Amino acid sequence: MSYPQESFTQTSLLPGSLIARRREVVSSNTLLYQLEVLKKTGRYDAFKLQWHPSYSDEPETWPIPKHLFWDSDIGKWIEGACYFLHNQPDTKIHSAINDLVKMIRSAQQPDGYLNIHYTVVEPGKRFTNLRDFHELYNAGHLIEAALAHNALYKNNDLLDPLIKYVDLLCQTFGPGKDQTHGYPGHPEIELALLRLYRRTQNPKHLELARYFLTERGNPTGVDGRHYYVVEAEKRGDPAHARMSYWGGNDNALWYYQAHKPIVEQETIQGHSVRAMYLLTAASDLVGMSKIQGGRPSDDDHAQRLKDAIYRLWDNMVDRKMYLTGGIGAIKQWEGFGLEYFLPQSTDEGGCYAETCAAIGVMMLAERILQYDLDRRFGDVMELCLYNAMMTSMSHDGTKFTYVNQLASSDADLSKREEWFTCACCPPNVLRLFGQIGGYVYSDMRGGNDDVTQVNVHLYVPSRHEFEVGGGHQDQKRAGLTQRSNWPWEGRVEFEIEGVGTNAQVSIALRIPSWAKSWKITPPLPPDNTTLQKGYLVLPSHWVSSSPKFTLDIDISPRLISPHPYTNQDTIAVARGPVIYVVEDVDNPWATDHFKSLQIDPKCSIHQHHVTDDTTGDTFVALTIPKGGASVLNLSELHAGPEIEAEELHKGSTGSMVIDTNLNFVPYYFRANRGGKGQARVGLRRWHK
Amino acid sequence: MSYPQESFTQTSLLPGSLIARRREVVSSNTLLYQLEVLKKTGRYDAFKLQWHPSYSDEPETWPIPKHLFWDSDIGKWIEGACYFLHNQPDTKIHSAINDLVKMIRSAQQPDGYLNIHYTVVEPGKRFTNLRDFHELYNAGHLIEAALAHNALYKNNDLLDPLIKYVDLLCQTFGPGKDQTHGYPGHPEIELALLRLYRRTQNPKHLELARYFLTERGNPTGVDGRHYYVVEAEKRGDPAHARMSYWGGNDNALWYYQAHKPIVEQETIQGHSVRAMYLLTAASDLVGMSKIQGGRPSDDDHAQRLKDAIYRLWDNMVDRKMYLTGGIGAIKQWEGFGLEYFLPQSTDEGGCYAETCAAIGVMMLAERILQYDLDRRFGDVMELCLYNAMMTSMSHDGTKFTYVNQLASSDADLSKREEWFTCACCPPNVLRLFGQIGGYVYSDMRGGNDDVTQVNVHLYVPSRHEFEVGGGHQDQKRAGLTQRSNWPWEGRVEFEIEGVGTNAQVSIALRIPSWAKSWKITPPLPPDNTTLQKGYLVLPSHWVSSSPKFTLDIDISPRLISPHPYTNQDTIAVARGPVIYVVEDVDNPWATDHFKSLQIDPKCSIHQHHVTDDTTGDTFVALTIPKGGASVLNLSELHAGPEIEAEELHKGSTGSMVIDTNLNFVPYYFRANRGGKGQARVGLRRWHK
Incomplete structure (x- = not known):
C-alpha cells in the first residue's frame, strides 16, 4: 500500500x-x-x-x-x-x-x-x-x-x-x-x-x-436513532429546511451517503465529491487488510467493504458517468441522479460533473489499483485526467471551471471563472498536479517471491525510481524511463536501468480498452501476450533480456456514444484517452450551441498536429471534412407535440449538409480563446 | 361568448x-x-x-x-x-x-x-x-x-x-x-x-x-414590494422553507405564475393546473372584450392579454407538451420544466402530466376557440380528451390516476388508485364528462349579418340544438345531428333539421391536422374547399341545399415522434386522435417496461375492431406483425461510460428481432386488466 x-x-x-x-x-x-x-x-x-x-x-x-x-x-x-x-x-x-x-x-x-x-x-x-x-x-x-x-x-x-x-x-x-x-x-x-x-x-x-x-449510516447510532436526525433535532433546525431541498421528507441522508452503512449501499447516490472521498478512504482500509487471492483474508468487514466499493464503482461507471469521466449530473445536490440520466447541458436537464468529483474518481481508481490491477480502473483514471479534470483549468492556469458541462447553453456558456466562493476545485487541481507522478506508476513487492512489479498506469513521459526486491545484486534502486508524445502519438519507448541480469523485476503495462491494436517490440513469446485484466505483464526474465522495449498503441480517432438508455443518441469524437469538442471559435457559423448539428457515423476524420496561435499549446486537432455533418432542418418540422416519425429522418430534406469542415479541439482545451462560449461534446447521430 | x-x-x-x-x-x-x-x-x-x-x-x-x-x-x-x-x-x-x-x-x-x-x-x-x-x-x-x-x-x-x-x-x-x-x-x-x-x-x-x-405578479403591489413576499414575511414563514424546495432563492414566484404580470410572461412556467386555470380566466376576459378583425378593439390590456395567451400557448404546445396532450413534466412542482424536457417515465427523469392539467388545457382551448376558430386549439383539445384526460379513469369509472406517465418503471407501475389525499382529479373528470357536450360545438352569431355559424370541434355523435339567427322563417330553433363511430371510423354523417330554405346557417368542421386526406359528400364547389385555419366552412347556401352530408376523414394509423430536441428518439403509434400504448398484458414477454423495445419506422400496422374480454369495451387494437420490432441487445454492449458508436446500430447483431407480434391498445385503456403494470407509449426507433 x-x-x-x-x-x-x-x-x-x-x-x-x-x-x-x-x-x-x-x-x-x-x-x-x-x-x-x-x-x-x-x-x-x-x-x-x-x-x-x-x-x-x-x-x-x-x-x-x-x-x-x-x-x-x-x-x-x-x-x-x-x-x-x-x-x-x-x-x-x-x-x-x-x-x-x-x-x-x-x-x-x-x-x-x-x-x-x-x-x-x-x-x-x-x-x-x-x-x-x-x-x-x-x-x-x-x-x-x-x-x-x-x-x-x-x-x-x-x-x-x-x-x-x-x-x-x-x-x-x-x-x-x-x-x-x-x-x-x-x-x-x-x-x-x-x-x-x-x-x-x-x-x-x-x-x-x-x-x-x-x-x-448506522440507523440506530444514538439512542436507537440516526446520528444526523438527533443532531438536527438538538440544533432545533427548522422543519423542512435544507434537507427537503434535496427531495423529500427522508432527511436526505442519501445526500451524505449516510442513509445506510457503506457495506449495505446498493447504488451510488448523493453528493459526488463526498462519495468519492468516502470510498477512497474505504478503499485504503481494504488495502490495509491482508488480501489473498483477491479476497481480504483477515477481516470479513474488509471483504464486505471491498464488495461495496466494487458495486458502487460499477454502478457509477456503467450508469452515471459522462463520456468525459465527469460524474454527478445533478446541480441541485452536486451529485448523482437517476441511472443513465446524463444530459449534456443545463437546457437539456442539467450537467454538473464537478471538477473535484473527477479528481475524486482518480483518487479512488488509484487506490483500487493498489490491490486490484485491472485496467477498468486505470482506463477511467486516465479518462478523468485528460478530460473531466483537465478541462477545469485554463491554458495559463489562472481560470477555472467548477462545473464541467458537455454542452453550453444560453444560460450556461462555456467559460471559466477566476475563483469561486466555494473554492474547493482550483486548489484541488493544484495539489493533483503536484502529485501527478504518483498516479503514473505503482510498485508491487511480491509476497512469497522476490519479484518487484512496476505497474505502468499512465503513459506520461517520466523516469520512475523504485526498489529492487531481490537481494542477489548490489544495487537496491532501479529506474524505469518512458518516453513518448502521449496522448498525441501511440508509441511509448521504455528503458529500464540499474537492474542486473538476475534482478527480479516485472513490468505491467495497461493496454487501454479503447485500443483496437497494440504491439510490443521486441516481440514477446507467444505465451506471454495474454492480457491479465487488461495489463500486459512483462515477465522478469524478459525484462532482464530486453531493457529497452517499445509499446505501440493504435491511437486513431474513434466515434463513441453513451449508453442508449441515456436517451442521448449522440456521437462524440475521441482519440486515445482524449475526448474532443466543437467550439464556435473554430466553427463560427454556430448559433445554437451546436444543438442541431448532426454527424454521420460513417464520416472520415482528418487529424493534424497544430500549435495554437493564441496559447502556443500544441495538440492534435481533428476535422470532419465537408459532407460528414449536417444540421437538423427544424423549419421543416411541424410545430406541436407530435411530428410525423418519417419527417424526422428523411435525409437531405430533414437535414441541411453544412458547407464547411467541422473542426474539433480537445475537450480540455475548450474556453481558452474567447468566442461566443458555444461548445458541445456529443453531437446528434445523423441518420441518413 | x-x-x-x-x-x-x-x-x-x-x-x-x-x-x-x-x-x-x-x-x-x-x-x-x-x-x-x-x-x-x-x-x-x-x-x-x-x-x-x-x-x-x-x-x-x-x-x-x-x-x-x-x-x-x-x-x-x-x-x-x-x-x-x-x-x-x-x-x-x-x-x-x-x-x-x-x-x-x-x-x-x-x-x-x-x-x-x-x-x-x-x-x-x-x-x-x-x-x-x-x-x-x-x-x-x-x-x-x-x-x-x-x-x-x-x-x-x-x-x-x-x-x-x-x-x-x-x-x-x-x-x-x-x-x-x-x-x-x-x-x-x-x-x-x-x-x-x-x-x-x-x-x-x-x-x-x-x-x-x-x-x-405586480412586483410593487404592497408598499413597493411583491404581495407574496410581504405576506410570507407577515406570517413569519421560516426562511428557505417550501419555496426553496422549488429551486432557489427567488421565492419561487414563478411556481404561482406570479413572477411578473401575465401580460409580461414570456414562457409557460410553474404549476401546470394553476397556469391553465389562470389562462382560461384570462381568455374569458379577452373573449368578453369586443374583438374585431382578430383584435380586441376596446381595450389595450385585452390585446396584451391575448398576445400573452397565444405566446404561452405556443410555448406550451410546441415545447412542453407530451404526445398524449399531457403537460407538466416535473413532479416536484407539478408543473412545467425546461423546454423540450419530456422524459416518459420516472426512471428517465420524470413524467407528471397531471389529469387536472389536461382538463385545464381543454378548458383553455375551448375558450380560445370562442374568439379564434383555429384547429390548432381544437386539435389539442381533442388530443387531451382522448388521451391525457381519458387515461386517468378506469373502464368502470372507479379508479383513477393523478399522474399520467407515458411509460412505467419499477418505481412507478402503470396502475390506478381508488382515491387521493389531494383529490382534485377524480371530481374534475366527473364534471368534465358532465358538461362534455359543451365542448363538441360552439355557436357563433354573426355580427353584421344574420348568419349563425355552428362550429363542430369534436366528432362525438350527438344532436345539437341552436338558435337560428335570421328572422325570416318561423322556427327559431334548429338542430344539427352527427352520427359516426368516431374515433374508430373516420366517416361522420351530418343532418341539419328545422332550417328553412332561407335559413342563414353555416357550419364549420374541424379537419384535424393529422388527417392526410378528407372528403365531403355531396361535393362542395371547388372555391369552397379551402380550409380557414383548419376548419372547413360550409356556407349557408350549401347547407340549405344539402341538409344531409358526410365527412370522411382518413383515420389510418400513423407513426409519430416528439421534437428531436426532447432527446426522445422514439416512435409512437397513433390512429386519428387516439394515441396507443403497449402493455405487458398483451405482450407478456416484456420484463423491462419495454425500455429496450425498438420499432421499425417502415413497419406495417394491422388494425382490428375488438371487444375486450375483461371489460367489454370495444375499440380498434393495433398490431405490428413479427419482424417489425426488436429489442436492443444490451448484453452485446461494452459496459462503461462509452460505447463504440457503430456498435449501437449494427442491425441484427445489436438488436434481436422479437419473435412475435407487438400488440397495442389505446393509451386511455391502459391499466384496466391487471398484469405487471408495464406500459410504454414512445418506443425506440429501430435504426436498421
Whole structure:
C-alpha cells in the first residue's frame, strides 16, 4: 500500500509532454496566482482569528456560511505547494507556507481544537453540526497539509498541532458511552487519518478512521436513532429546511451517503465529491487488510467493504458517468441522479460533473489499483485526467471551471471563472498536479517471491525510481524511463536501468480498452501476450533480456456514444484517452450551441498536429471534412407535440449538409480563446 | 361568448359512441362511487364544521394540511352531479346535493365568510396565506357549484350564500387603500367570478376577477414590494422553507405564475393546473372584450392579454407538451420544466402530466376557440380528451390516476388508485364528462349579418340544438345531428333539421391536422374547399341545399415522434386522435417496461375492431406483425461510460428481432386488466 501523495517523489516527469507542460503552468502560474487570491479574499489571514467582514454575509446556500471551507482552502494550497517545492524551490512560496504554519499553530486552542468558524464566529458550538458544517472535513485537509509539510521539511511544525487536534478528536468521537457517535457530513478526514496512521503508527488514528467509516449510516447510532436526525433535532433546525431541498421528507441522508452503512449501499447516490472521498478512504482500509487471492483474508468487514466499493464503482461507471469521466449530473445536490440520466447541458436537464468529483474518481481508481490491477480502473483514471479534470483549468492556469458541462447553453456558456466562493476545485487541481507522478506508476513487492512489479498506469513521459526486491545484486534502486508524445502519438519507448541480469523485476503495462491494436517490440513469446485484466505483464526474465522495449498503441480517432438508455443518441469524437469538442471559435457559423448539428457515423476524420496561435499549446486537432455533418432542418418540422416519425429522418430534406469542415479541439482545451462560449461534446447521430 | 358549463344542455350525446359510453359509466358508477368516498373520508360532513381527526395529521407537503381542498372536492362533486341530473334524474344524488347545500348554507359566517379550514382549524387567520392555502380556490369551486345548482334547480339556495361570500371578497380585495392587494396562489376564482358576472351582471364581480388577473405578479403591489413576499414575511414563514424546495432563492414566484404580470410572461412556467386555470380566466376576459378583425378593439390590456395567451400557448404546445396532450413534466412542482424536457417515465427523469392539467388545457382551448376558430386549439383539445384526460379513469369509472406517465418503471407501475389525499382529479373528470357536450360545438352569431355559424370541434355523435339567427322563417330553433363511430371510423354523417330554405346557417368542421386526406359528400364547389385555419366552412347556401352530408376523414394509423430536441428518439403509434400504448398484458414477454423495445419506422400496422374480454369495451387494437420490432441487445454492449458508436446500430447483431407480434391498445385503456403494470407509449426507433 502506498499513496500517490508520497510516491510521487519517486517519479520525475520528463519535460515537453502535455502533462509535464500542464504541471509546469501550475507550478509557474497557478501556485502564485492562488496565493494572491487567498490573500485578497481574506483566507490567508483567517487563522489570525480576527473577524472578517464576509463572516456577516448571508449564506449563498442555507445554512452554509461562505467562509466555512477556508481552513481547507489553506490546507489544500499548503499541501499542493509542498509537492511542488520538492523539486522546484521557491522562496516566496516557502515563506508563505512558513507564515501560514505559524498562523495555524497560533490558532490552536489550548485543548487542541483548530477551526476558524467555531473559534471566531460561533464559539461554543463546536461539533454541533457535523452534518453540514465541514468541521472534520477541514481537519482532514489540514492533516493532509501537515503530512505534505512534514515530508518536505522533515520537521513537525505543522504535524504536531494537527496530531494534538486529532488527539482531541479521538477523545471526542467513538463508540464509548461518553463519546459522540457522529461522523463528518463531508468525508475527507477518514483518508487523512489513514495516512496519518501510516506516519504515526498510532492505533488510535487508525481506529478513529475505522470508526467514522463503519459508524456512518448506522440507523440506530444514538439512542436507537440516526446520528444526523438527533443532531438536527438538538440544533432545533427548522422543519423542512435544507434537507427537503434535496427531495423529500427522508432527511436526505442519501445526500451524505449516510442513509445506510457503506457495506449495505446498493447504488451510488448523493453528493459526488463526498462519495468519492468516502470510498477512497474505504478503499485504503481494504488495502490495509491482508488480501489473498483477491479476497481480504483477515477481516470479513474488509471483504464486505471491498464488495461495496466494487458495486458502487460499477454502478457509477456503467450508469452515471459522462463520456468525459465527469460524474454527478445533478446541480441541485452536486451529485448523482437517476441511472443513465446524463444530459449534456443545463437546457437539456442539467450537467454538473464537478471538477473535484473527477479528481475524486482518480483518487479512488488509484487506490483500487493498489490491490486490484485491472485496467477498468486505470482506463477511467486516465479518462478523468485528460478530460473531466483537465478541462477545469485554463491554458495559463489562472481560470477555472467548477462545473464541467458537455454542452453550453444560453444560460450556461462555456467559460471559466477566476475563483469561486466555494473554492474547493482550483486548489484541488493544484495539489493533483503536484502529485501527478504518483498516479503514473505503482510498485508491487511480491509476497512469497522476490519479484518487484512496476505497474505502468499512465503513459506520461517520466523516469520512475523504485526498489529492487531481490537481494542477489548490489544495487537496491532501479529506474524505469518512458518516453513518448502521449496522448498525441501511440508509441511509448521504455528503458529500464540499474537492474542486473538476475534482478527480479516485472513490468505491467495497461493496454487501454479503447485500443483496437497494440504491439510490443521486441516481440514477446507467444505465451506471454495474454492480457491479465487488461495489463500486459512483462515477465522478469524478459525484462532482464530486453531493457529497452517499445509499446505501440493504435491511437486513431474513434466515434463513441453513451449508453442508449441515456436517451442521448449522440456521437462524440475521441482519440486515445482524449475526448474532443466543437467550439464556435473554430466553427463560427454556430448559433445554437451546436444543438442541431448532426454527424454521420460513417464520416472520415482528418487529424493534424497544430500549435495554437493564441496559447502556443500544441495538440492534435481533428476535422470532419465537408459532407460528414449536417444540421437538423427544424423549419421543416411541424410545430406541436407530435411530428410525423418519417419527417424526422428523411435525409437531405430533414437535414441541411453544412458547407464547411467541422473542426474539433480537445475537450480540455475548450474556453481558452474567447468566442461566443458555444461548445458541445456529443453531437446528434445523423441518420441518413 | 358562451361556456361549456352552460351550453352543454344544447347537446345530447347519441348512445353507443366511445364518449357517450364513458359518460354513461361516469353517470352510473363514478357519481355514486365518489359520493361514497366523500362520505367515508369525512368530506361530506365537513361543512358541519365539526373537528375531524385528520385535521391533526401532519401535512404530506409542508405547509398544506391534507383537508385544505375539501371545500373544492364538495364543490366539484355538486357541480358535476348537477350536470348529470339535467337529463338523468336520480333521487339519491338529488338528496345528497340538497343535504350538502344545507350544510354549506349553515357553515356560512355572519359576515358571509365560508371556508372549512379557517372556520374550524385556524379561526382568526383567514386571508393570511392566499399564496398556499387555497382559500380563494375553494371559493371559486363553490361558485361554480352554485352556478350549476342554480341552472339546474332554478333556485338560489346555493347561489345566495356564494354571492354573499363574494360580496365579502369584493370588500376585502382590490386596489383600495384599505383593501388587500392580494390574489389567489391557485387561480380558479377568476374564471368562476367571470361566469358569476354573466349570471348576476353585477359589475363588482367582473371587477374583482379583473383585479385578480391584472394585479397578479405586480412586483410593487404592497408598499413597493411583491404581495407574496410581504405576506410570507407577515406570517413569519421560516426562511428557505417550501419555496426553496422549488429551486432557489427567488421565492419561487414563478411556481404561482406570479413572477411578473401575465401580460409580461414570456414562457409557460410553474404549476401546470394553476397556469391553465389562470389562462382560461384570462381568455374569458379577452373573449368578453369586443374583438374585431382578430383584435380586441376596446381595450389595450385585452390585446396584451391575448398576445400573452397565444405566446404561452405556443410555448406550451410546441415545447412542453407530451404526445398524449399531457403537460407538466416535473413532479416536484407539478408543473412545467425546461423546454423540450419530456422524459416518459420516472426512471428517465420524470413524467407528471397531471389529469387536472389536461382538463385545464381543454378548458383553455375551448375558450380560445370562442374568439379564434383555429384547429390548432381544437386539435389539442381533442388530443387531451382522448388521451391525457381519458387515461386517468378506469373502464368502470372507479379508479383513477393523478399522474399520467407515458411509460412505467419499477418505481412507478402503470396502475390506478381508488382515491387521493389531494383529490382534485377524480371530481374534475366527473364534471368534465358532465358538461362534455359543451365542448363538441360552439355557436357563433354573426355580427353584421344574420348568419349563425355552428362550429363542430369534436366528432362525438350527438344532436345539437341552436338558435337560428335570421328572422325570416318561423322556427327559431334548429338542430344539427352527427352520427359516426368516431374515433374508430373516420366517416361522420351530418343532418341539419328545422332550417328553412332561407335559413342563414353555416357550419364549420374541424379537419384535424393529422388527417392526410378528407372528403365531403355531396361535393362542395371547388372555391369552397379551402380550409380557414383548419376548419372547413360550409356556407349557408350549401347547407340549405344539402341538409344531409358526410365527412370522411382518413383515420389510418400513423407513426409519430416528439421534437428531436426532447432527446426522445422514439416512435409512437397513433390512429386519428387516439394515441396507443403497449402493455405487458398483451405482450407478456416484456420484463423491462419495454425500455429496450425498438420499432421499425417502415413497419406495417394491422388494425382490428375488438371487444375486450375483461371489460367489454370495444375499440380498434393495433398490431405490428413479427419482424417489425426488436429489442436492443444490451448484453452485446461494452459496459462503461462509452460505447463504440457503430456498435449501437449494427442491425441484427445489436438488436434481436422479437419473435412475435407487438400488440397495442389505446393509451386511455391502459391499466384496466391487471398484469405487471408495464406500459410504454414512445418506443425506440429501430435504426436498421
